[in-house]
Amino acid sequence: MEFALSEEQSLLRDSVRRFVADAHGLEQARALAETEAGFSRDHWASFAELGWLALMVPEADGGLGGSPEDAAIVMEELGRGLVAAPYLSTAVLGARLIAESELGRKAELLEQLIAGGLLIALACEESQARYDPARIKTTARRDPSGDYLISGRKIMVLDGASADAFVVSARLVHGDGSSGIGLFWLPADMPGLEIRRYRTIDGRRAADLGFDQLRLPGDAALADSTRSLALLAEALDQARLMLAAEAIGGMQAAIDLTAEYLRTRSQFGRTLSTFQVLTHRLSDMFVKLENSRSMLFRGLAMLNAPEQARAAAVSASMIAIIQAGEWVTGQAIQLHGGIGMADETAVGHYYKRLRAIGKTYGDLSWHMNRYLRLANENSAQGAA
Incomplete structure:
Protein backbone atom coordinates (compact mmCIF):
# COMPACT_ATOMS: atom_id res chain seq x y z
CA MET A 1 0.00 0.00 0.00
CA GLU A 2 1.04 3.62 -0.47
CA PHE A 3 2.00 5.23 2.84
CA ALA A 4 2.03 8.81 1.54
CA LEU A 5 -1.34 10.55 1.63
CA SER A 6 -2.98 11.45 -1.65
CA GLU A 7 -4.06 15.04 -2.26
CA GLU A 8 -7.65 14.14 -1.37
CA GLN A 9 -6.56 12.39 1.83
CA SER A 10 -4.45 15.38 2.84
CA LEU A 11 -7.46 17.65 2.38
CA LEU A 12 -9.59 15.25 4.45
CA ARG A 13 -7.00 15.20 7.24
CA ASP A 14 -6.73 18.98 7.22
CA SER A 15 -10.50 19.46 7.39
CA VAL A 16 -10.84 17.16 10.42
CA ARG A 17 -7.80 18.76 12.06
CA ARG A 18 -9.28 22.24 11.60
CA PHE A 19 -12.56 21.11 13.14
CA VAL A 20 -10.77 19.70 16.17
CA ALA A 21 -8.67 22.86 16.58
CA ASP A 22 -11.61 25.24 16.19
CA ALA A 23 -14.47 23.42 17.90
CA HIS A 24 -13.21 20.70 20.21
CA GLY A 25 -10.62 21.62 22.81
CA LEU A 26 -10.28 19.95 26.20
CA GLU A 27 -12.80 22.24 27.87
CA GLN A 28 -15.34 21.44 25.17
CA ALA A 29 -14.68 17.71 25.56
CA ARG A 30 -15.10 17.91 29.34
CA ALA A 31 -18.32 19.90 29.02
CA LEU A 32 -19.80 17.47 26.50
CA ALA A 33 -18.88 14.52 28.72
CA GLU A 34 -21.28 15.92 31.34
CA THR A 35 -24.24 16.04 28.95
CA GLU A 36 -26.77 13.26 28.60
CA ALA A 37 -25.62 12.29 25.09
CA GLY A 38 -21.91 12.74 25.77
CA PHE A 39 -21.33 14.40 22.39
CA SER A 40 -22.58 17.37 20.37
CA ARG A 41 -25.50 16.92 17.97
CA ASP A 42 -24.47 20.19 16.32
CA HIS A 43 -21.02 18.76 15.65
CA TRP A 44 -22.64 15.62 14.24
CA ALA A 45 -24.64 17.77 11.83
CA SER A 46 -21.35 19.37 10.78
CA PHE A 47 -19.91 15.91 10.13
CA ALA A 48 -22.81 15.31 7.73
CA GLU A 49 -22.35 18.67 5.97
CA LEU A 50 -18.62 18.01 5.53
CA GLY A 51 -19.32 14.61 3.97
CA TRP A 52 -17.57 12.56 6.66
CA LEU A 53 -20.67 10.43 7.29
CA ALA A 54 -20.84 9.51 3.59
CA LEU A 55 -17.17 8.54 3.45
CA MET A 56 -17.61 4.78 3.96
CA VAL A 57 -20.93 4.41 2.13
CA PRO A 58 -20.45 2.90 -1.37
CA GLU A 59 -20.90 5.24 -4.31
CA ALA A 60 -23.67 3.00 -5.63
CA ASP A 61 -25.61 3.76 -2.44
CA GLY A 62 -25.11 7.51 -2.61
CA GLY A 63 -21.89 7.74 -0.61
CA LEU A 64 -18.30 8.65 -1.36
CA GLY A 65 -16.99 5.08 -1.53
CA GLY A 66 -13.97 5.79 0.65
CA SER A 67 -11.38 3.26 1.80
CA PRO A 68 -10.50 2.07 5.33
CA GLU A 69 -7.39 4.23 5.04
CA ASP A 70 -9.65 7.27 4.59
CA ALA A 71 -11.66 6.39 7.67
CA ALA A 72 -8.43 5.81 9.62
CA ILE A 73 -7.37 9.39 8.80
CA VAL A 74 -10.61 10.71 10.28
CA MET A 75 -10.30 8.48 13.35
CA GLU A 76 -6.72 9.56 14.02
CA GLU A 77 -7.64 13.23 13.98
CA LEU A 78 -10.71 12.64 16.15
CA GLY A 79 -8.42 10.79 18.54
CA ARG A 80 -6.13 13.82 18.74
CA GLY A 81 -9.06 15.93 19.86
CA LEU A 82 -10.74 13.44 22.23
CA VAL A 83 -13.88 13.74 20.09
CA ALA A 84 -16.54 11.42 21.53
CA ALA A 85 -18.92 11.45 18.55
CA PRO A 86 -20.19 7.97 17.52
CA TYR A 87 -18.29 8.04 14.23
CA LEU A 88 -16.99 4.48 14.42
CA SER A 89 -20.32 2.98 15.45
CA THR A 90 -22.41 4.76 12.83
CA ALA A 91 -20.26 5.94 9.93
CA VAL A 92 -17.90 2.93 9.80
CA LEU A 93 -19.48 -0.15 11.40
CA GLY A 94 -23.07 0.86 10.77
CA ALA A 95 -22.47 2.00 7.22
CA ARG A 96 -20.65 -1.20 6.31
CA LEU A 97 -23.19 -3.58 7.85
CA ILE A 98 -26.15 -1.82 6.23
CA ALA A 99 -24.46 -1.45 2.84
CA GLU A 100 -23.69 -5.19 2.74
CA SER A 101 -27.07 -6.23 4.12
CA GLU A 102 -30.19 -7.53 2.45
CA LEU A 103 -32.51 -5.09 4.21
CA GLY A 104 -35.30 -3.86 2.00
CA ARG A 105 -34.92 -0.37 3.52
CA LYS A 106 -31.18 -0.25 2.89
CA ALA A 107 -31.26 2.79 0.59
CA GLU A 108 -33.49 4.74 2.96
CA LEU A 109 -31.36 3.91 6.01
CA LEU A 110 -28.11 4.88 4.29
CA GLU A 111 -29.66 8.15 3.15
CA GLN A 112 -30.64 8.93 6.76
CA LEU A 113 -27.17 7.96 7.99
CA ILE A 114 -25.43 10.24 5.47
CA ALA A 115 -27.71 13.14 6.44
CA GLY A 116 -26.86 12.71 10.12
CA GLY A 117 -30.34 11.58 11.11
CA LEU A 118 -29.57 7.99 12.07
CA LEU A 119 -27.25 6.79 14.83
CA ILE A 120 -26.45 3.06 14.85
CA ALA A 121 -24.81 0.86 17.48
CA LEU A 122 -23.60 -2.72 17.12
CA ALA A 123 -24.75 -5.05 19.91
CA CYS A 124 -22.59 -8.17 19.70
CA GLU A 125 -20.89 -8.49 23.12
CA GLU A 126 -22.14 -10.84 25.85
CA SER A 127 -20.78 -11.52 29.32
CA GLN A 128 -19.57 -15.05 28.55
CA ALA A 129 -18.45 -14.41 24.95
CA ARG A 130 -15.06 -12.83 25.75
CA TYR A 131 -15.06 -10.88 22.46
CA ASP A 132 -15.87 -13.96 20.35
CA PRO A 133 -18.88 -13.08 18.15
CA ALA A 134 -19.74 -16.77 17.75
CA ARG A 135 -19.97 -17.54 21.49
CA ILE A 136 -23.34 -15.92 22.09
CA LYS A 137 -26.44 -17.11 23.93
CA THR A 138 -28.93 -14.61 22.53
CA THR A 139 -31.34 -16.58 20.34
CA ALA A 140 -33.71 -15.78 17.51
CA ARG A 141 -36.42 -18.15 16.34
CA ARG A 142 -38.84 -17.73 13.48
CA ASP A 143 -42.47 -18.36 14.35
CA PRO A 144 -45.17 -19.56 11.92
CA SER A 145 -46.10 -15.96 11.05
CA GLY A 146 -42.61 -15.35 9.68
CA ASP A 147 -41.60 -12.97 12.47
CA TYR A 148 -38.50 -13.45 14.61
CA LEU A 149 -38.67 -13.85 18.38
CA ILE A 150 -35.41 -12.74 19.96
CA SER A 151 -34.32 -13.27 23.57
CA GLY A 152 -31.10 -12.52 25.41
CA ARG A 153 -28.84 -9.78 26.76
CA LYS A 154 -26.08 -7.67 25.25
CA ILE A 155 -23.44 -5.74 27.19
CA MET A 156 -21.09 -2.84 26.46
CA VAL A 157 -22.90 -1.63 23.37
CA LEU A 158 -20.55 1.11 22.19
CA ASP A 159 -22.48 4.40 21.73
CA GLY A 160 -25.66 2.50 22.49
CA ALA A 161 -26.97 5.16 24.88
CA SER A 162 -27.87 7.53 22.03
CA ALA A 163 -28.48 5.07 19.20
CA ASP A 164 -31.62 5.27 17.11
CA ALA A 165 -31.26 1.62 16.13
CA PHE A 166 -29.12 -1.42 16.87
CA VAL A 167 -27.62 -4.19 14.79
CA VAL A 168 -27.98 -7.19 17.10
CA SER A 169 -26.25 -10.55 16.71
CA ALA A 170 -28.20 -13.64 17.74
CA ARG A 171 -28.03 -17.38 17.31
CA LEU A 172 -30.68 -18.11 14.71
CA VAL A 173 -32.24 -21.46 15.59
CA HIS A 174 -33.85 -23.28 12.66
CA GLY A 175 -36.76 -25.65 12.79
CA ASP A 176 -34.55 -28.71 12.36
CA GLY A 177 -32.50 -27.77 15.42
CA SER A 178 -29.49 -26.42 13.52
CA SER A 179 -28.32 -22.88 14.18
CA GLY A 180 -26.08 -20.12 12.89
CA ILE A 181 -25.26 -16.52 13.71
CA GLY A 182 -27.72 -13.93 12.40
CA LEU A 183 -27.75 -10.12 12.41
CA PHE A 184 -30.97 -8.22 13.03
CA TRP A 185 -32.14 -4.61 12.73
CA LEU A 186 -33.65 -3.45 16.01
CA PRO A 187 -35.06 0.11 16.39
CA ALA A 188 -34.31 1.65 19.78
CA ASP A 189 -37.97 2.50 20.34
CA MET A 190 -39.14 -1.09 19.85
CA PRO A 191 -41.65 -2.03 22.59
CA GLY A 192 -40.18 -4.59 24.97
CA LEU A 193 -36.56 -3.52 24.48
CA GLU A 194 -34.75 -2.82 27.75
CA ILE A 195 -31.90 -0.29 27.52
CA ARG A 196 -29.62 0.42 30.48
CA ARG A 197 -27.46 3.45 29.72
CA TYR A 198 -24.24 4.32 31.55
CA ARG A 199 -20.99 6.25 31.35
CA THR A 200 -17.67 4.53 30.69
CA ILE A 201 -14.24 5.22 32.23
CA ASP A 202 -13.34 7.63 29.41
CA GLY A 203 -16.53 9.67 29.79
CA ARG A 204 -18.29 8.13 26.79
CA ARG A 205 -21.71 6.49 26.72
CA ALA A 206 -22.58 2.81 26.35
CA ALA A 207 -25.59 0.62 27.06
CA ASP A 208 -26.67 -2.89 27.94
CA LEU A 209 -29.68 -4.35 26.13
CA GLY A 210 -32.21 -6.91 27.25
CA PHE A 211 -35.05 -8.59 25.36
CA ASP A 212 -37.37 -11.51 26.07
CA GLN A 213 -39.38 -12.92 23.18
CA LEU A 214 -39.11 -9.57 21.45
CA ARG A 215 -40.95 -9.76 18.14
CA LEU A 216 -39.15 -8.50 15.02
CA PRO A 217 -40.62 -8.49 11.52
CA GLY A 218 -39.45 -11.11 9.05
CA ASP A 219 -37.52 -8.52 7.03
CA ALA A 220 -35.39 -7.46 10.04
CA ALA A 221 -32.53 -9.84 9.17
CA LEU A 222 -29.50 -8.15 7.63
CA ALA A 223 -28.17 -11.39 6.18
CA ASP A 224 -28.85 -15.11 6.42
CA SER A 225 -26.96 -17.28 8.88
CA THR A 226 -24.57 -18.56 6.20
CA ARG A 227 -22.83 -15.20 5.83
CA SER A 228 -23.68 -13.11 8.90
Whole structure:
Protein backbone atom coordinates (compact mmCIF):
# COMPACT_ATOMS: atom_id res chain seq x y z
CA MET A 1 0.00 0.00 0.00
CA GLU A 2 1.04 3.62 -0.47
CA PHE A 3 2.00 5.23 2.84
CA ALA A 4 2.03 8.81 1.54
CA LEU A 5 -1.34 10.55 1.63
CA SER A 6 -2.98 11.45 -1.65
CA GLU A 7 -4.06 15.04 -2.26
CA GLU A 8 -7.65 14.14 -1.37
CA GLN A 9 -6.56 12.39 1.83
CA SER A 10 -4.45 15.38 2.84
CA LEU A 11 -7.46 17.65 2.38
CA LEU A 12 -9.59 15.25 4.45
CA ARG A 13 -7.00 15.20 7.24
CA ASP A 14 -6.73 18.98 7.22
CA SER A 15 -10.50 19.46 7.39
CA VAL A 16 -10.84 17.16 10.42
CA ARG A 17 -7.80 18.76 12.06
CA ARG A 18 -9.28 22.24 11.60
CA PHE A 19 -12.56 21.11 13.14
CA VAL A 20 -10.77 19.70 16.17
CA ALA A 21 -8.67 22.86 16.58
CA ASP A 22 -11.61 25.24 16.19
CA ALA A 23 -14.47 23.42 17.90
CA HIS A 24 -13.21 20.70 20.21
CA GLY A 25 -10.62 21.62 22.81
CA LEU A 26 -10.28 19.95 26.20
CA GLU A 27 -12.80 22.24 27.87
CA GLN A 28 -15.34 21.44 25.17
CA ALA A 29 -14.68 17.71 25.56
CA ARG A 30 -15.10 17.91 29.34
CA ALA A 31 -18.32 19.90 29.02
CA LEU A 32 -19.80 17.47 26.50
CA ALA A 33 -18.88 14.52 28.72
CA GLU A 34 -21.28 15.92 31.34
CA THR A 35 -24.24 16.04 28.95
CA GLU A 36 -26.77 13.26 28.60
CA ALA A 37 -25.62 12.29 25.09
CA GLY A 38 -21.91 12.74 25.77
CA PHE A 39 -21.33 14.40 22.39
CA SER A 40 -22.58 17.37 20.37
CA ARG A 41 -25.50 16.92 17.97
CA ASP A 42 -24.47 20.19 16.32
CA HIS A 43 -21.02 18.76 15.65
CA TRP A 44 -22.64 15.62 14.24
CA ALA A 45 -24.64 17.77 11.83
CA SER A 46 -21.35 19.37 10.78
CA PHE A 47 -19.91 15.91 10.13
CA ALA A 48 -22.81 15.31 7.73
CA GLU A 49 -22.35 18.67 5.97
CA LEU A 50 -18.62 18.01 5.53
CA GLY A 51 -19.32 14.61 3.97
CA TRP A 52 -17.57 12.56 6.66
CA LEU A 53 -20.67 10.43 7.29
CA ALA A 54 -20.84 9.51 3.59
CA LEU A 55 -17.17 8.54 3.45
CA MET A 56 -17.61 4.78 3.96
CA VAL A 57 -20.93 4.41 2.13
CA PRO A 58 -20.45 2.90 -1.37
CA GLU A 59 -20.90 5.24 -4.31
CA ALA A 60 -23.67 3.00 -5.63
CA ASP A 61 -25.61 3.76 -2.44
CA GLY A 62 -25.11 7.51 -2.61
CA GLY A 63 -21.89 7.74 -0.61
CA LEU A 64 -18.30 8.65 -1.36
CA GLY A 65 -16.99 5.08 -1.53
CA GLY A 66 -13.97 5.79 0.65
CA SER A 67 -11.38 3.26 1.80
CA PRO A 68 -10.50 2.07 5.33
CA GLU A 69 -7.39 4.23 5.04
CA ASP A 70 -9.65 7.27 4.59
CA ALA A 71 -11.66 6.39 7.67
CA ALA A 72 -8.43 5.81 9.62
CA ILE A 73 -7.37 9.39 8.80
CA VAL A 74 -10.61 10.71 10.28
CA MET A 75 -10.30 8.48 13.35
CA GLU A 76 -6.72 9.56 14.02
CA GLU A 77 -7.64 13.23 13.98
CA LEU A 78 -10.71 12.64 16.15
CA GLY A 79 -8.42 10.79 18.54
CA ARG A 80 -6.13 13.82 18.74
CA GLY A 81 -9.06 15.93 19.86
CA LEU A 82 -10.74 13.44 22.23
CA VAL A 83 -13.88 13.74 20.09
CA ALA A 84 -16.54 11.42 21.53
CA ALA A 85 -18.92 11.45 18.55
CA PRO A 86 -20.19 7.97 17.52
CA TYR A 87 -18.29 8.04 14.23
CA LEU A 88 -16.99 4.48 14.42
CA SER A 89 -20.32 2.98 15.45
CA THR A 90 -22.41 4.76 12.83
CA ALA A 91 -20.26 5.94 9.93
CA VAL A 92 -17.90 2.93 9.80
CA LEU A 93 -19.48 -0.15 11.40
CA GLY A 94 -23.07 0.86 10.77
CA ALA A 95 -22.47 2.00 7.22
CA ARG A 96 -20.65 -1.20 6.31
CA LEU A 97 -23.19 -3.58 7.85
CA ILE A 98 -26.15 -1.82 6.23
CA ALA A 99 -24.46 -1.45 2.84
CA GLU A 100 -23.69 -5.19 2.74
CA SER A 101 -27.07 -6.23 4.12
CA GLU A 102 -30.19 -7.53 2.45
CA LEU A 103 -32.51 -5.09 4.21
CA GLY A 104 -35.30 -3.86 2.00
CA ARG A 105 -34.92 -0.37 3.52
CA LYS A 106 -31.18 -0.25 2.89
CA ALA A 107 -31.26 2.79 0.59
CA GLU A 108 -33.49 4.74 2.96
CA LEU A 109 -31.36 3.91 6.01
CA LEU A 110 -28.11 4.88 4.29
CA GLU A 111 -29.66 8.15 3.15
CA GLN A 112 -30.64 8.93 6.76
CA LEU A 113 -27.17 7.96 7.99
CA ILE A 114 -25.43 10.24 5.47
CA ALA A 115 -27.71 13.14 6.44
CA GLY A 116 -26.86 12.71 10.12
CA GLY A 117 -30.34 11.58 11.11
CA LEU A 118 -29.57 7.99 12.07
CA LEU A 119 -27.25 6.79 14.83
CA ILE A 120 -26.45 3.06 14.85
CA ALA A 121 -24.81 0.86 17.48
CA LEU A 122 -23.60 -2.72 17.12
CA ALA A 123 -24.75 -5.05 19.91
CA CYS A 124 -22.59 -8.17 19.70
CA GLU A 125 -20.89 -8.49 23.12
CA GLU A 126 -22.14 -10.84 25.85
CA SER A 127 -20.78 -11.52 29.32
CA GLN A 128 -19.57 -15.05 28.55
CA ALA A 129 -18.45 -14.41 24.95
CA ARG A 130 -15.06 -12.83 25.75
CA TYR A 131 -15.06 -10.88 22.46
CA ASP A 132 -15.87 -13.96 20.35
CA PRO A 133 -18.88 -13.08 18.15
CA ALA A 134 -19.74 -16.77 17.75
CA ARG A 135 -19.97 -17.54 21.49
CA ILE A 136 -23.34 -15.92 22.09
CA LYS A 137 -26.44 -17.11 23.93
CA THR A 138 -28.93 -14.61 22.53
CA THR A 139 -31.34 -16.58 20.34
CA ALA A 140 -33.71 -15.78 17.51
CA ARG A 141 -36.42 -18.15 16.34
CA ARG A 142 -38.84 -17.73 13.48
CA ASP A 143 -42.47 -18.36 14.35
CA PRO A 144 -45.17 -19.56 11.92
CA SER A 145 -46.10 -15.96 11.05
CA GLY A 146 -42.61 -15.35 9.68
CA ASP A 147 -41.60 -12.97 12.47
CA TYR A 148 -38.50 -13.45 14.61
CA LEU A 149 -38.67 -13.85 18.38
CA ILE A 150 -35.41 -12.74 19.96
CA SER A 151 -34.32 -13.27 23.57
CA GLY A 152 -31.10 -12.52 25.41
CA ARG A 153 -28.84 -9.78 26.76
CA LYS A 154 -26.08 -7.67 25.25
CA ILE A 155 -23.44 -5.74 27.19
CA MET A 156 -21.09 -2.84 26.46
CA VAL A 157 -22.90 -1.63 23.37
CA LEU A 158 -20.55 1.11 22.19
CA ASP A 159 -22.48 4.40 21.73
CA GLY A 160 -25.66 2.50 22.49
CA ALA A 161 -26.97 5.16 24.88
CA SER A 162 -27.87 7.53 22.03
CA ALA A 163 -28.48 5.07 19.20
CA ASP A 164 -31.62 5.27 17.11
CA ALA A 165 -31.26 1.62 16.13
CA PHE A 166 -29.12 -1.42 16.87
CA VAL A 167 -27.62 -4.19 14.79
CA VAL A 168 -27.98 -7.19 17.10
CA SER A 169 -26.25 -10.55 16.71
CA ALA A 170 -28.20 -13.64 17.74
CA ARG A 171 -28.03 -17.38 17.31
CA LEU A 172 -30.68 -18.11 14.71
CA VAL A 173 -32.24 -21.46 15.59
CA HIS A 174 -33.85 -23.28 12.66
CA GLY A 175 -36.76 -25.65 12.79
CA ASP A 176 -34.55 -28.71 12.36
CA GLY A 177 -32.50 -27.77 15.42
CA SER A 178 -29.49 -26.42 13.52
CA SER A 179 -28.32 -22.88 14.18
CA GLY A 180 -26.08 -20.12 12.89
CA ILE A 181 -25.26 -16.52 13.71
CA GLY A 182 -27.72 -13.93 12.40
CA LEU A 183 -27.75 -10.12 12.41
CA PHE A 184 -30.97 -8.22 13.03
CA TRP A 185 -32.14 -4.61 12.73
CA LEU A 186 -33.65 -3.45 16.01
CA PRO A 187 -35.06 0.11 16.39
CA ALA A 188 -34.31 1.65 19.78
CA ASP A 189 -37.97 2.50 20.34
CA MET A 190 -39.14 -1.09 19.85
CA PRO A 191 -41.65 -2.03 22.59
CA GLY A 192 -40.18 -4.59 24.97
CA LEU A 193 -36.56 -3.52 24.48
CA GLU A 194 -34.75 -2.82 27.75
CA ILE A 195 -31.90 -0.29 27.52
CA ARG A 196 -29.62 0.42 30.48
CA ARG A 197 -27.46 3.45 29.72
CA TYR A 198 -24.24 4.32 31.55
CA ARG A 199 -20.99 6.25 31.35
CA THR A 200 -17.67 4.53 30.69
CA ILE A 201 -14.24 5.22 32.23
CA ASP A 202 -13.34 7.63 29.41
CA GLY A 203 -16.53 9.67 29.79
CA ARG A 204 -18.29 8.13 26.79
CA ARG A 205 -21.71 6.49 26.72
CA ALA A 206 -22.58 2.81 26.35
CA ALA A 207 -25.59 0.62 27.06
CA ASP A 208 -26.67 -2.89 27.94
CA LEU A 209 -29.68 -4.35 26.13
CA GLY A 210 -32.21 -6.91 27.25
CA PHE A 211 -35.05 -8.59 25.36
CA ASP A 212 -37.37 -11.51 26.07
CA GLN A 213 -39.38 -12.92 23.18
CA LEU A 214 -39.11 -9.57 21.45
CA ARG A 215 -40.95 -9.76 18.14
CA LEU A 216 -39.15 -8.50 15.02
CA PRO A 217 -40.62 -8.49 11.52
CA GLY A 218 -39.45 -11.11 9.05
CA ASP A 219 -37.52 -8.52 7.03
CA ALA A 220 -35.39 -7.46 10.04
CA ALA A 221 -32.53 -9.84 9.17
CA LEU A 222 -29.50 -8.15 7.63
CA ALA A 223 -28.17 -11.39 6.18
CA ASP A 224 -28.85 -15.11 6.42
CA SER A 225 -26.96 -17.28 8.88
CA THR A 226 -24.57 -18.56 6.20
CA ARG A 227 -22.83 -15.20 5.83
CA SER A 228 -23.68 -13.11 8.90
CA LEU A 229 -20.76 -14.34 11.01
CA ALA A 230 -18.22 -13.69 8.25
CA LEU A 231 -19.72 -10.24 7.64
CA LEU A 232 -19.56 -9.45 11.35
CA ALA A 233 -15.97 -10.72 11.70
CA GLU A 234 -14.78 -8.59 8.78
CA ALA A 235 -16.55 -5.51 10.13
CA LEU A 236 -15.08 -6.01 13.62
CA ASP A 237 -11.54 -6.37 12.30
CA GLN A 238 -11.95 -3.12 10.39
CA ALA A 239 -13.37 -1.45 13.49
CA ARG A 240 -10.39 -2.62 15.54
CA LEU A 241 -8.01 -0.88 13.17
CA MET A 242 -10.11 2.27 13.29
CA LEU A 243 -9.70 2.24 17.07
CA ALA A 244 -5.98 1.71 16.52
CA ALA A 245 -5.91 4.85 14.37
CA GLU A 246 -7.74 6.77 17.08
CA ALA A 247 -5.19 5.49 19.62
CA ILE A 248 -2.34 6.76 17.45
CA GLY A 249 -3.95 10.19 17.34
CA GLY A 250 -4.24 10.14 21.12
CA MET A 251 -0.60 9.08 21.53
CA GLN A 252 0.56 11.83 19.19
CA ALA A 253 -1.39 14.46 21.12
CA ALA A 254 -0.03 13.18 24.46
CA ILE A 255 3.55 13.39 23.13
CA ASP A 256 3.00 16.90 21.76
CA LEU A 257 1.58 18.08 25.09
CA THR A 258 4.44 16.51 27.00
CA ALA A 259 7.09 18.02 24.73
CA GLU A 260 5.51 21.46 25.19
CA TYR A 261 5.36 20.98 28.96
CA LEU A 262 9.05 20.05 29.12
CA ARG A 263 9.95 23.12 27.04
CA THR A 264 8.07 25.53 29.29
CA ARG A 265 8.21 24.07 32.81
CA SER A 266 11.24 25.09 34.88
CA GLN A 267 12.86 23.28 37.80
CA PHE A 268 16.07 24.21 39.65
CA GLY A 269 16.38 27.25 37.39
CA ARG A 270 16.33 25.22 34.16
CA THR A 271 13.59 24.11 31.80
CA LEU A 272 12.81 20.41 32.04
CA SER A 273 13.78 19.92 28.39
CA THR A 274 17.43 20.44 29.36
CA PHE A 275 17.44 17.24 31.47
CA GLN A 276 18.61 14.41 29.22
CA VAL A 277 16.87 11.67 31.17
CA LEU A 278 13.53 13.34 30.43
CA THR A 279 14.19 14.04 26.76
CA HIS A 280 15.40 10.47 26.27
CA ARG A 281 12.14 9.19 27.67
CA LEU A 282 10.24 11.48 25.32
CA SER A 283 12.28 10.00 22.46
CA ASP A 284 11.29 6.49 23.57
CA MET A 285 7.65 7.58 23.48
CA PHE A 286 8.08 8.79 19.92
CA VAL A 287 9.68 5.49 18.86
CA LYS A 288 6.71 3.58 20.32
CA LEU A 289 4.34 5.84 18.42
CA GLU A 290 6.09 5.34 15.09
CA ASN A 291 6.21 1.58 15.56
CA SER A 292 2.48 1.66 16.28
CA ARG A 293 1.87 3.68 13.12
CA SER A 294 3.80 1.10 11.08
CA MET A 295 1.73 -1.71 12.62
CA LEU A 296 -1.46 0.16 11.72
CA PHE A 297 -0.29 0.44 8.10
CA ARG A 298 0.43 -3.29 8.06
CA GLY A 299 -3.01 -4.10 9.45
CA LEU A 300 -4.74 -1.87 6.91
CA ALA A 301 -2.77 -3.48 4.09
CA MET A 302 -4.03 -6.91 5.18
CA LEU A 303 -7.73 -6.11 5.49
CA ASN A 304 -8.48 -7.71 2.11
CA ALA A 305 -6.31 -10.78 2.77
CA PRO A 306 -7.83 -14.23 3.40
CA GLU A 307 -9.63 -14.54 6.74
CA GLN A 308 -6.85 -16.10 8.82
CA ALA A 309 -4.12 -13.82 7.47
CA ARG A 310 -6.33 -10.76 8.03
CA ALA A 311 -7.22 -11.76 11.58
CA ALA A 312 -3.59 -12.48 12.51
CA ALA A 313 -2.40 -9.17 11.07
CA VAL A 314 -5.11 -7.18 12.86
CA SER A 315 -4.33 -8.84 16.20
CA ALA A 316 -0.59 -8.26 15.71
CA SER A 317 -1.33 -4.58 15.10
CA MET A 318 -3.56 -4.34 18.15
CA ILE A 319 -1.05 -6.07 20.43
CA ALA A 320 1.59 -3.48 19.55
CA ILE A 321 -0.78 -0.52 19.74
CA ILE A 322 -2.52 -1.48 23.00
CA GLN A 323 0.82 -1.95 24.73
CA ALA A 324 2.30 1.23 23.28
CA GLY A 325 -0.80 3.30 24.02
CA GLU A 326 -0.85 2.51 27.72
CA TRP A 327 2.92 3.03 28.03
CA VAL A 328 3.09 6.30 26.07
CA THR A 329 0.17 7.96 27.82
CA GLY A 330 1.36 6.64 31.18
CA GLN A 331 4.77 8.20 30.57
CA ALA A 332 3.07 11.45 29.56
CA ILE A 333 1.37 11.57 32.97
CA GLN A 334 4.63 10.81 34.78
CA LEU A 335 6.54 13.50 32.91
CA HIS A 336 3.85 16.01 33.80
CA GLY A 337 4.19 15.10 37.46
CA GLY A 338 1.24 15.50 39.83
CA ILE A 339 -0.60 17.87 37.49
CA GLY A 340 -0.87 15.01 34.98
CA MET A 341 -3.47 13.39 37.23
CA ALA A 342 -5.69 16.48 37.36
CA ASP A 343 -8.96 16.44 35.44
CA GLU A 344 -8.04 19.83 33.99
CA THR A 345 -4.96 18.33 32.29
CA ALA A 346 -5.47 16.58 28.96
CA VAL A 347 -2.89 13.80 29.27
CA GLY A 348 -4.96 11.97 31.89
CA HIS A 349 -7.94 11.95 29.54
CA TYR A 350 -5.82 10.47 26.77
CA TYR A 351 -4.67 7.74 29.16
CA LYS A 352 -8.26 6.83 30.04
CA ARG A 353 -9.31 6.82 26.40
CA LEU A 354 -6.40 4.56 25.42
CA ARG A 355 -7.26 2.18 28.25
CA ALA A 356 -10.86 2.03 27.01
CA ILE A 357 -9.72 1.37 23.42
CA GLY A 358 -7.61 -1.49 24.76
CA LYS A 359 -10.77 -3.19 26.03
CA THR A 360 -13.00 -2.62 22.99
CA TYR A 361 -13.69 -5.50 20.56
CA GLY A 362 -10.82 -7.47 22.12
CA ASP A 363 -8.30 -6.83 24.89
CA LEU A 364 -4.57 -7.59 24.94
CA SER A 365 -5.01 -11.19 26.12
CA TRP A 366 -7.66 -11.91 23.51
CA HIS A 367 -5.51 -10.58 20.67
CA MET A 368 -2.46 -12.48 21.91
CA ASN A 369 -4.45 -15.72 22.10
CA ARG A 370 -5.95 -15.21 18.65
CA TYR A 371 -2.58 -14.41 17.11
CA LEU A 372 -0.89 -17.45 18.70
CA ARG A 373 -3.75 -19.76 17.72
CA LEU A 374 -3.60 -18.64 14.10
CA ALA A 375 0.20 -18.86 14.05
CA ASN A 376 0.05 -22.42 15.38
CA GLU A 377 -2.60 -23.37 12.81
CA ASN A 378 -0.46 -21.94 10.01
CA SER A 379 2.59 -23.83 11.30
CA ALA A 380 0.64 -27.08 11.45
CA GLN A 381 -0.65 -26.60 7.91
CA GLY A 382 2.88 -25.84 6.71
CA ALA A 383 4.24 -28.96 8.36
CA ALA A 384 1.51 -31.07 6.77
